[in-house]
Amino acid sequence: MVRSGSKVPAHFEGLYNIYTAERLIFTRLASKFFSATARHNPHPPASLARDRPVRSRCPKCAIYAYVCSMMTIDILSVLPELMESPFSHSILKRARDKGLLEIRVHPLRQWAVNEYGQVDDYQYGGGAGMVMMPEPLAAAIESLSKDRSYDEIIYLTPDGRRLEQRIANGLSLKGNLLLICGHYKGIDQRIRDRYVTMELSIGDYVLSGGELAAAVLVDAIGRLIPGVLNDETSALFDSFQDNLLAPPVYTRPAEWRGMTVPGILLSGDPRKIEDWRHEQSLQRTRERRPDLLEGE
Numbered sequence: 435m436v437r438s439g440s441k442v443p444a445h446f447e448g449l450y451n452i453y454t455a456e457r458l459i460f461t462r463l464a465s466k467f468f469s470a471t472a473r474h475n476p477h478p479p480a481s482l483a484r485d486r487p488v489r490s491r492c493p494k495c496a497i498y499a500y501v502c503s504m505m506t507i508d509i510l511s512v513l514p515e516l517m518e519s520p521f522s523h524s525i526l527k528r529a530r531d532k533g534l535l536e537i538r539v540h541p542l543r544q545w546a547v548n549e550y551g552q553v554d555d556y557q558y559g560g561g562a563g564m565v566m567m568p569e570p571l572a573a574a575i576e577s578l579s580k581d582r583s584y585d586e587i588i589y590l591t592p593d594g595r596r597l598e599q600r601i602a603n604g605l606s607l608k609g610n611l612l613l614i615c616g617h618y619k620g621i622d623q624r625i626r627d628r629y630v631t632m633e634l635s636i637g638d639y640v641l642s643g644g645e646l647a648a649a650v651l652v653d654a655i656g657r658l659i660p661g662v663l664n665d666e667t668s669a670l671f672d673s674f675q676d677n678l679l680a681p682p683v684y685t686r687p688a689e690w691r692g693m694t695v696p697g698i699l700l701s702g703d704p705r706k707i708e709d710w711r712h713e714q715s716l717q718r719t720r721e722r723r724p725d726l727l728e729g730e
Contacts, residue, residue: 505608505659506536506582507652510574511615511645512553512566514539520649529662537652542566545573554618563619571614571625582610586632589614589621590644590651594633597651601634605651606658613651615644677726681714 511517517539520526529535543551547569554564575587585608595601605611614621614630626633636647657663684695698710719726 504533504536505606505610505655506538507611507613507655508578508584509537509539509613509615509648509652510542510571511539511643511648512542512617513615513643513645514541516643516645517649520653525662526653526656529656529659532661534659534661535656540574540578542570542574545570545577557619561619565619566617566621566625568622568624571621572629575612575614575625575629578612584610584612587612587614587630588632588634588651589616589626589630590635590647591616591620591633592635592638592640594635596638597634597636597654599654602651602654603658606655611655613644613648615648617643677719678712678715679718679723679726681711681718 509517521530521537521539526535526537530537542553546553547567552567553570554566557563557565578584586605588611590613614625634647634651636650641647684699688695688700696710698706701707716727
């Protein structure tokens with residue numbers, strides 16, 4: 435399924451981005467269908483019941499659980515207070531209020547090795563900076579894993595794979611994620627070797643800890659969950675969804691301080707508007723991020 439008027443990049447990653455993003459819209463449309471069905475029929479359609487077990491309906495929205503399922507993101511941090519504000523406002527607050535996303539921040543010190551709350555120690559081989567100890571992290575991961583099975587255990591670290599839109603798209607389709615916020619000089623390598631399934635960085639720079647990086651990741655994922663945005667197609671036209679930067683956008687008034695909105699946007703012709711936006715996206719990408727067009 436490709437949106438009308440769009441030009442699909444030839445390389446695979448662009449196709450994957452479009453497929454994944456539009457799958458989010460399909461999921462939401464399916465949710466609306468089952469919501470309407472549930473009002474008239476206490477059981478899902480027989481054709482679907484043959485393929486999937488019948489489950490109870492979601493108490494939040496009366497949609498069957500195999501269509502509407504809450505994503506859960508657990509976060510391990512030595513400074514959980516840093517995470518309060520980003521998740522208490524705007525889109526992420528809406529996602530939590532709707533029961534579409536559960537975010538649980540766990541203070542790592544509750545698994546400390548002693549009564550003083552110690553979770554770090556000096557690094558072997560000498561050198562400045564402390565290292566987060568393996569035992570508190572292992573105890574935390576194993577304790578949380580008793581409640582749910584995690585699709586990914588993600589460590590936020592400067593030497594991880596750089597976060598890109600297609601990664602956020604893929605993670606938004608998962609059910610349970612566990613994020614580990616690094617601090618000090620990082621975490622003991624043995625935790626990375628044994629438990630971590632994905633390592634991500636939000637850029638080529640160093641922060642004081644992984645908390646802000648975790649907040650960025652949760653925001654990038656949370657806004658893609660079907661039902662969070664008022665209009666799911668909005669996410670389809672974000673920068674990077676098809677390896678292009680987003681085109682210029684305008685709002686009222688049509689003329690402001692001698693500057694006018696491009697006439698094509700006032701034409702009312704959806705195909706011409708889509709073509710214009712695509713050309714603007716290409717031009718902007720060539721000028722600002724030509725690396726995104728490599729391979730086309």
